[in-house]
Amino acid sequence: MRLITLSIPLFFVLMGIEWLAGRLRNRRVFRGPDVFANLSLGSAQTVFNVVAVGLLAGAYVALYEHRLFDIPSSALAWTGLMLGVDFAYYWFHRASHRMNLAWAAHAPHHQSEDYNLAVALRQGPIQPLFSRVFYLPLAWLGFSPVMFATAAGLNTLYQFWVHTELIGKLGPLEWVLSTPSHHRVHHACNGRYLDKNHGGILIIWDRLFGTFEPEVEPVTYGTVKQVRTFNPLLAAITPFRELAALSWKAPRPLDKLKVWFMPPEWRPAGVDAPASEPVAGRARFDVPIPxxxxxxxxxxxxxxxxxxxxxxxxxxxxxxxxxxxxxxxxxxxxxxxxxxxxxxxxxxxxxxxxxxxxxxxxxxx
Structure with missing residues (x-):
């Protein structure tokens, strides 16, 4: 958390460089209302982290007290920890796309229909409640809370730069690292791109577990159902409100509960799926701003x-x-x-x- 806070000035410097590079290419990289929503949602998550710091760190610290090993700081330990954090992140990220409750917490990150470095800062405010669970095995193994916090911060910092359209494919690095090309696919709502490329630093997890997809067709960004608001509070609430409405409609009591834990495309018996709308090339949501x-x-x-x-x-x-x-x-x-x-x-x-x-x-x- 501290590492991310200290990096805030760097984030804005890099966003300025991206804006300038876009101008030099005659491209409009940022839209003001979208940037406002992105920064507000990112700030909301950091505020939540501060408010819930005891809850988020407490489980890791408690499990660390019952660790299997004492793992001292060393090059080998840090390598293993970075791999472990990235592996855990992959499974959190994949699960957050395949379970409605976790998706509702993660969805705000995908709602932007632009793709730039400001989108990297757009986060679901309560997403850490879900993501931290996947890292708990690292505490049980014996990686100290301080080591884990640093490794998790570095993993998050790496992912900042992959949120851009201005960097193309990177040759042999595409085989190993998560790159802007890979992550553009992840943020797409095109049918062939849905739920692909979940890796944080490494793309090898996607290649190993069958969720890799190369960038081969133009990308349409955002969620399948447009959120259609730049109000960050409404954007954060909408996925949960829609889940609650779907649960209310379900005729069977068991389905009312299952809604929260099934994949986003699942529908309870007796509830029709909404009519699908074309996604590729759709117009981005916008509002006139005096x-x-x-x-x-x-x-x-x-x-x-x-x-x-x-x-x-x-x-x-x-x-x-x-x-x-x-x-x-x-x-x-x-x-x-x-x-x-x-x-x-x-x-x-x-x-x-x-x-x-x-x-x-x-x-x-």
């Missing part, structure tokens, strides 16, 4: 993100009530700014309330 609205969301959004970075630096030392208060304020920021961006009348009221609360939030920090 200049004054874009200016407001840009300035206030940046100030909110700066305050969030301050919270990330100090959050672990804050009492739980203060962390929860900041999280509530940040959720209001996501919803309010998103509402203003899309011209929702209630957005102004939410913004007025949360701006009035901002001095109290600053005092907490």
């Amino acid at each position: 200049r004054r609205v874009a200016l407001y969301v840009g300035i206030v959004g940046v100030l909110t993100l700066l305050l969030t970075v301050l919270f990330l630096g100090r959050g672990a030392s804050l009492p739980l009530p203060s962390r929860l208060a900041f999280a509530a304020w940040f959720l209001a920021s996501m919803g309010g700014l998103g509402g203003v961006l899309e011209g929702r009348r209630w957005g102004r009221w939410v913004e007025a309330v949360r701006l009035a609360a901002a001095p109290f939030v600053v005092a907490l920090l």
Whole structure:
């Protein structure tokens, strides 16, 4: 977590380089509303990590107390740990595409219909509740929490650069590493590309376990069903709301439960699948943004993100009530700014309330 926080300036430098490279190629790499949603959702996950730090780290630490071995730091240990983290990440990532509840937590990362470095920062806010489970065997084996946190951070940092359209195929590296080409396939909603290329650093897991697919046709990004909003709070909630609606429709009690654990394409008996819509080449969701609205969301959004970075630096030392208060304020920021961006009348009221609360939030920090 600390490693990711320290890397935030580098993320923005690289995004600036990508924007400049796109301009030189006469390509529009970023769209403002999408970047806002991406950064807000990424920040939401980091805020959740700070609020739930005891819960997320507690299970690993508890299992480490019953470890099989004491594994000291060494080149061999770090190599084994990096491979172990990447292997666990592959199975988490694959499972998160094949079980509805985990997919609902992971889906926000795939909702963007653009593909750029800002998308790398777009994450499901509560996804760590699912991903951390897959790493627990590493604690039982004897990799210390500090070693694991560093290895997991490095694994996450590697994945940042593969979220771009401006880097083509990389020759022999394509056989071993997860590359931008491989990950473009993963973010596609084209039929042949669905649920492919789950690797974090290495693509060898996909090649070994039958989930590899090369990039051979133009990619359409996003989820099969468009989320159709730039409001990050709505984007995070929508997958869970749709699952709850599907569970409610299921006639049989057992199916109401099964909905949450079956693959996304599964439908309960008596519930028709929605009519399929063409995906390849579909128009990206967009909304007209008046200049004054874009200016407001840009300035206030940046100030909110700066305050969030301050919270990330100090959050672990804050009492739980203060962390929860900041999280509530940040959720209001996501919803309010998103509402203003899309011209929702209630957005102004939410913004007025949360701006009035901002001095109290600053005092907490």
